[in-house]
Amino acid sequence: MPLTTRIESAIAEAIRAGQGGVAPPRLASALHYATAPGGARIRPTICMSVAMACGDDRPHLSDAAATAIELIHCASLVHDDMPCFDDADVRRGKPSVHRAYSEPLALLAGDSLIVMGFEVLARAARNDPARGIELILTLGKRTGMPFGICAGQGWESEDKVDLSAYHQAKTGALFIAATQMGAIAAGQEAEPWFELGARIGEAFQVADDLRDALYDEATLGKPAGQDDLHGRPNAVAQLGVDGAIRRLKDILGGAIASIPSCPGEAQLAQLVRAYAERLTPVAPARQSH
Amino acid sequence: MPLTTRIESAIAEAIRAGQGGVAPPRLASALHYATAPGGARIRPTICMSVAMACGDDRPHLSDAAATAIELIHCASLVHDDMPCFDDADVRRGKPSVHRAYSEPLALLAGDSLIVMGFEVLARAARNDPARGIELILTLGKRTGMPFGICAGQGWESEDKVDLSAYHQAKTGALFIAATQMGAIAAGQEAEPWFELGARIGEAFQVADDLRDALYDEATLGKPAGQDDLHGRPNAVAQLGVDGAIRRLKDILGGAIASIPSCPGEAQLAQLVRAYAERLTPVAPARQSH
Numbered sequence: 001m002p003l004t005t006r007i008e009s010a011i012a013e014a015i016r017a018g019q020g021g022v023a024p025p026r027l028a029s030a031l032h033y034a035t036a037p038g039g040a041r042i043r044p045t046i047c048m049s050v051a052m053a054c055g056d057d058r059p060h061l062s063d064a065a066a067t068a069i070e071l072i073h074c075a076s077l078v079h080d081d082m083p084c085f086d087d088a089d090v091r092r093g094k095p096s097v098h099r100a101y102s103e104p105l106a107l108l109a110g111d112s113l114i115v116m117g118f119e120v121l122a123r124a125a126r127n128d129p130a131r132g133i134e135l136i137l138t139l140g141k142r143t144g145m146p147f148g149i150c151a152g153q154g155w156e157s158e159d160k161v162d163l164s165a166y167h168q169a170k171t172g173a174l175f176i177a178a179t180q181m182g183a184i185a186a187g188q189e190a191e192p193w194f195e196l197g198a199r200i201g202e203a204f205q206v207a208d209d210l211r212d213a214l215y216d217e218a219t220l221g222k223p224a225g226q227d228d229l230h231g232r233p234n235a236v237a238q239l240g241v242d243g244a245i246r247r248l249k250d251i252l253g254g255a256i257a258s259i260p261s262c263p264g265e266a267q268l269a270q271l272v273r274a275y276a277e278r279l280t281p282v283a284p285a286r287q288s289h
Numbered sequence: 290m291p292l293t294t295r296i297e298s299a300i301a302e303a304i305r306a307g308q309g310g311v312a313p314p315r316l317a318s319a320l321h322y323a324t325a326p327g328g329a330r331i332r333p334t335i336c337m338s339v340a341m342a343c344g345d346d347r348p349h350l351s352d353a354a355a356t357a358i359e360l361i362h363c364a365s366l367v368h369d370d371m372p373c374f375d376d377a378d379v380r381r382g383k384p385s386v387h388r389a390y391s392e393p394l395a396l397l398a399g400d401s402l403i404v405m406g407f408e409v410l411a412r413a414a415r416n417d418p419a420r421g422i423e424l425i426l427t428l429g430k431r432t433g434m435p436f437g438i439c440a441g442q443g444w445e446s447e448d449k450v451d452l453s454a455y456h457q458a459k460t461g462a463l464f465i466a467a468t469q470m471g472a473i474a475a476g477q478e479a480e481p482w483f484e485l486g487a488r489i490g491e492a493f494q495v496a497d498d499l500r501d502a503l504y505d506e507a508t509l510g511k512p513a514g515q516d517d518l519h520g521r522p523n524a525v526a527q528l529g530v531d532g533a534i535r536r537l538k539d540i541l542g543g544a545i546a547s548i549p550s551c552p553g554e555a556q557l558a559q560l561v562r563a564y565a566e567r568l569t570p571v572a573p574a575r576q577s578h
Contacts, residue, residue: 019434021454024440027443084392107368119425133414133422146311146312154394157394
């Protein structure tokens with residue numbers, strides 16, 4: 001089964017499980033709306049690619065890991081778009097969840113997707129409880145406080161920001177979860193995979209800063225110029241466009257160099273190189289993430 | 290250690306773990322604010338009481354189960370108080386989290402507390418991964434979609450409401466989680482403990498309807514008359530005050546009768562009887578829950 005098919009069916013299966021029984025229909029529909037059609041599914045692709053590079057001896061666990069990360073990512077998009085944060089009307093080229101449904105349903109959809117991320121892992125792990133617990137710990141750490149995407153967003157409410165903690169939590173966290181959970185799902189240690197995730201996260205942060213500064217809303221599929229508008233720190237303001245592009249290339253080189261020795265090391269390096277090309281903004285990017 | 294001390298230290302320990310490292314200080318503070326001082330800690334008390342009635346052979350697991358349920362409960366209060374839901378200024382006699390901090394921080398505090406609930410269980414379960422996975426599955430089921438408190442809130446966005454599904458998800462879910470997770474933490478089957486949780490949940494729903502109809506804001510520690518204001522279905526509108534009080538007593542009698550045979554059966558029945566007295570509104574209730 002091609003990787004994208006595997007990812008899409010695992011996500012769809014998780015959403016269906018959340019809609020069974022006598023679920024409130026509009027919230028059930030909002031869960032589907034928030035997760036499909038997705039963006040480029042970059043985090044789950046990285047997660048599964050790492051699992052495959054490590055042998056992927058429990059495909060149902062790597063499916064669950066990839067799905068859980070994407071559900072948490074979708075939850076964060078739904079909550080970040082809400083009026084008290086970015087107040088974004090558009091996401092992935094269609095109305096944001098609170099626009100299409102309502103604020104209460106957007107809040108609940110985000111909450112439900114977070115819970116679903118942990119449920120997907122626990123359901124898949126009944127026969128592998130030890131790996132399951134490690135997957136859940138890693139997902140929790142990179143989602144909540146003090147190191148996860150919640151912490152990352154939390155920094156935006158501070159006057160004095162620890163920039164390195166901010167970036168690693170806000171953008172890096174789910175990439176770190178992706179590489180580490182891919183490894184754990186395949187029975188490997190998580191720690192050696194930290195650096196690859198962190199560097200890919202940094203690269204995406206710089207690429208996102210570049211896209212936010214260079215592209216318009218139609219190309220982005222979401223409002224442009226948000227960093228400037230909200231006075232958020234970003235690489236383009238700090239280094240200029242050319243400097244930011246150079247920095248992006250350096251980071252991705254470091255990412256490839258950091259890949260731990262494993263059977264699928266070469267394919268994994270190729271995947272990162274492909275992202276590097278796609279991320280570097282010479283022409284409008286082909287897909288949102 | 291008395292039960293209340295055990296519960297409070299387990300909750301405080303979980304919150305401290307979320308504040309370590311370089312956490313954004315205001316969000317870290319909001320997590321503490323949202324969880325302490327608590328209300329009557331009824332759900333964790335029930336959870337631990339069931340665990341103790343079943344022998345409590347892994348106290349660190351029942352501590353974690355009780356804490357996780359209370360963290361989820363606190364998260365739901367924080368999100369439910371937000372402007373897009375109840376728009377409540379006051380909770381447990383002090384400003385609600387979005388009033389004391391901000392809407393973004395309230396949203397993030399709720400998200401972080403949900404994540405923390407799952408993390409607490411996973412951390413405690415490293416040496417008991419099989420029980421840990423069952424605890425996480427039960428917490429997830431009673432928190433998210435389609436059977437959890439998110440689903441319960443979701444019903445309030447529907448024109449046609451399945452009343453039984455609504456009440457069981459909105460109020461019953463975390464009581465079901467409490468009895469079942471207490472049993473799982475002590476190595477017992479969850480299923481026989483469903484009915485006790487569901488009936489206690491029903492009793493609290495009726496009691497809450499009575500309190501909302503009869504008491505003022507100063508007594509409740511939160512705005513009164515909310516059910517009427519939001520047109521929510523409630524037992525007092527349906528049965529009148531006397532009818533609702535009779536219904537409450539019936540439900541609690543059924544709850545006691547449903548307690549599965551276990552070493553601590555008698556103490557558990559006594560605990561439910563004590564709640565029954567406290568819940569029945571003859572004089573203003575002594576504590577919020």
